[in-house]
Structure formats: structure tokens, C-alpha cells
Amino acid sequence: MPSNQYKIEVENVTKVFVERRKRSRNSAKNVPYGEENLVLNNISFNVEPGEFIMIIGHSGCGKSTLLNIISGFDIPSEGSVKVDGKKVTGPDASRMFIFQQNSLLPWLTVGQNIQSALKKRVDKNTLEEKMIEYLRMVDLQNFVNYYPHQISGGMGRLAELARALALDPEILFMDEPFAALDFMTRCLMREEMLNLMAIFKKTILFITHDIDEAIQLGDKVIIMSDRPSQIKKMFDLSGFAHPRDISTGELGQLRREAYLQMGVNPII
Numbered sequence: 621m622p623s624n625q626y627k628i629e630v631e632n633v634t635k636v637f638v639e640r641r642k643r644s645r646n647s648a649k650n651v652p653y654g655e656e657n658l659v660l661n662n663i664s665f666n667v668e669p670g671e672f673i674m675i676i677g678h679s680g681c682g683k684s685t686l687l688n689i690i691s692g693f694d695i696p697s698e699g700s701v702k703v704d705g706k707k708v709t710g711p712d713a714s715r716m717f718i719f720q721q722n723s724l725l726p727w728l729t730v731g732q733n734i735q736s737a738l739k740k741r742v743d744k745n746t747l748e749e750k751m752i753e754y755l756r757m758v759d760l761q762n763f764v765n766y767y768p769h770q771i772s773g774g775m776g777r778l779a780e781l782a783r784a785l786a787l788d789p790e791i792l793f794m795d796e797p798f799a800a801l802d803f804m805t806r807c808l809m810r811e812e813m814l815n816l817m818a819i820f821k822k823t824i825l826f827i828t829h830d831i832d833e834a835i836q837l838g839d840k841v842i843i844m845s846d847r848p849s850q851i852k853k854m855f856d857l858s859g860f861a862h863p864r865d866i867s868t869g870e871l872g873q874l875r876r877e878a879y880l881q882m883g884v885n886p887i888i
């Protein structure tokens with residue numbers, strides 16, 4: 621397949637961090653200055669346009685590092701990343717990040733937050749109307765004049781999603797976006813994600829620690845090994861339509877396998 625049919629190509633990406641401090645980030649023991657920490661070890665995979673990729677792996681295995689490299693915020697020690705066949709050399713407005721913590725601007729209302737994103741590409745006369753349209757998609761149209769601290773954590777995440785979509789990026793990077801939410805809100809957020817993605821069809825790379833979330837949402841699920849990290853397993857779930865029942869059948873079996881791959885017992 622010619623290179624430009626993939627949205628993202630990750631080719632033999634290796635990342636080594638060099639210890640710049642006397643004390644390790646990972647343990648209490650002192651490490652020699654200059655000690656090398658091999659985090660990503662020859663990672664390769666391709667992402668098709670519009671694909672929803674879930675990445676799971678134990679804490680510290682290098683998931684955020686991998687996303688930082690793909691998005692252009694960091695550089696690989698070896699290997700390369702291409703988007704639309706072009707080598708990534710830095711961040712780009714067509715690639716948006718959503719992190720674990722709320723990053724709405726606290727001095728702006730929910731409506732103003734969305735407008736500040738829309739301003740970059742929407743005509744002034746239609747700004748208000750478009751803003752309401754985006755808020756309606758996440759059912760927040762009645763909270764236009766609320767400030768971020770006046771809405772719940774889940775609503776904040778939805779507003780952030782709406783703002784990210786208002787910027788109309790081609791790729792969305794999501795680093796444990798729902799991790800700080802309670803279980804029930806997280807489940808609701810999964811449904812919202814799927815509804816939005818059915819409309820917007822973005823290419824998404826989504827990090828989670830939640831195996832069920834990965835199996836419920838992903839077209840592909842990448843399981844990373846511990847450091848130095850490699851791709852331990854890739855599940856292709858693109859043949860499973862939504863809504864998915866992950867408790868039984870083939871998906872139930874895949875879910876159990878994913879738990880075991882992560883070293884967790886699926887039956888407790």
C-alpha cells in the first residue's frame with residue numbers, strides 16, 4: 621500500500637531519555653548522571669484515516685511519550701512518524717490534544733471557550749449560532765453562561781471535546797481523558813464519544829488504563845509491554861459494530877485475553 625493511504629505511520633520509533641538529575645524519577649535510589657532510560661523500543665504501526673486507536677499499558681511504560689512523539693511535541697531518538705506521508709517535525713493545529721485534567725480557560729464561560737476555538741475558522745456573524753450548535757451536540761446548550769468551575773467534571777470534559785471539535789482537527793490525541801471521572805460518568809462519556817465520532821469521523825489515538833473502555837470504543841487496541849516498551853499485542857476490533865456487548869461471545873473472549881495480557885485476572 622502506498623505510504624499516503626495511511627493517516628499516521630509510526631516507523632521503528634525508539635525513545636531514550638537521558639537522566640539529567642542525580643535522582644531517578646522512578647525509584648528512590650540515586651542513578652548516575654547521564655544514565656540512559658530506554659522507554660520505547662522500536663515501535664511500528666499504521667493508522668488508517670478515521671480509525672479509533674486505543675492504547676493500553678502499565679503506568680510508566682511510555683504511552684504519553686509515544687503520543688507526544690506522534691503529535692510532534694517530542695522527537696524520537698530513532699525512527700520516524702509520518703502524518704499524511706509527511707514527516708512530523710513539530711506540533712500542528714490539525715492535531716489536537718485532550719489531557720486528563722480540565723483545560724478549559726477558567727476566566728471564560730463555556731460558551732466563550734467554544735467561541736474562542738471557533739473564531740479561528742468561523743465567520744463573526746455565525747459565531748454565536750455555531751457555538752450553540754457545538755454545545756447542543758454535547759447537550760450543554762443550557763450552560764452557555766456558566767464558568768468551568770460551575771459545571772461538573774463530566775460536563776467539563778464534554779465542553780472540552782466540543783471545543784476540540786470546534787477547532788476541526790484531523791487527529792485527536794486523548795491522554796486518559798476520562799481517568800479523573802467516576803465510573804458511571806466515564807461510561808456515559810464513552811457513549812458520548814461514540815455519538816460524536818459517528819458525526820465527525822476523526823482519527824483518534826486514545827490512551828486509557830481501562831481495558832473495558834478500550835474494547836468498547838476502539839477499532840484497534842494496542843497493548844504495550846512494560847519498559848522498554850514494545851507492542852505486545854494488537855487487537856483488530858473494526859469488524860465489531862457499535863453498540864458492543866463486551867461481556868459475552870467473541871468480544872467477551874477478547875476482553876478476557878486483554879485482561880490476561882495486562883496481567884490482570886478477568887474473574888475475581
Ligand SMILES: Nc1ncnc2c1ncn2[C@@H]1O[C@H](COP(=O)(O)OP(=O)(O)OP(=O)(O)O)[C@@H](O)[C@H]1O
Pocket residue numbers: 637638645646657659677678679680681682683684685686
Ligand atoms: N521528559 C522526560 N525526561 C526524562 N524521562 C522521562 C520524561 N518523560 C517521561 N520520562 C520517563 O519515561 C517513562 C515513560 O513515561 P510516560 O509518561 O510516557 O509513561 P505512561 O505510560 O504515560 O505512564 P502513565 O500511565 O503513568 O501516565 C517513565 O519512566 C518516565 O519517567
Ligand SMILES: [Mg+2]
Pocket residue numbers: 683684685795
Ligand atoms: Mg501517561
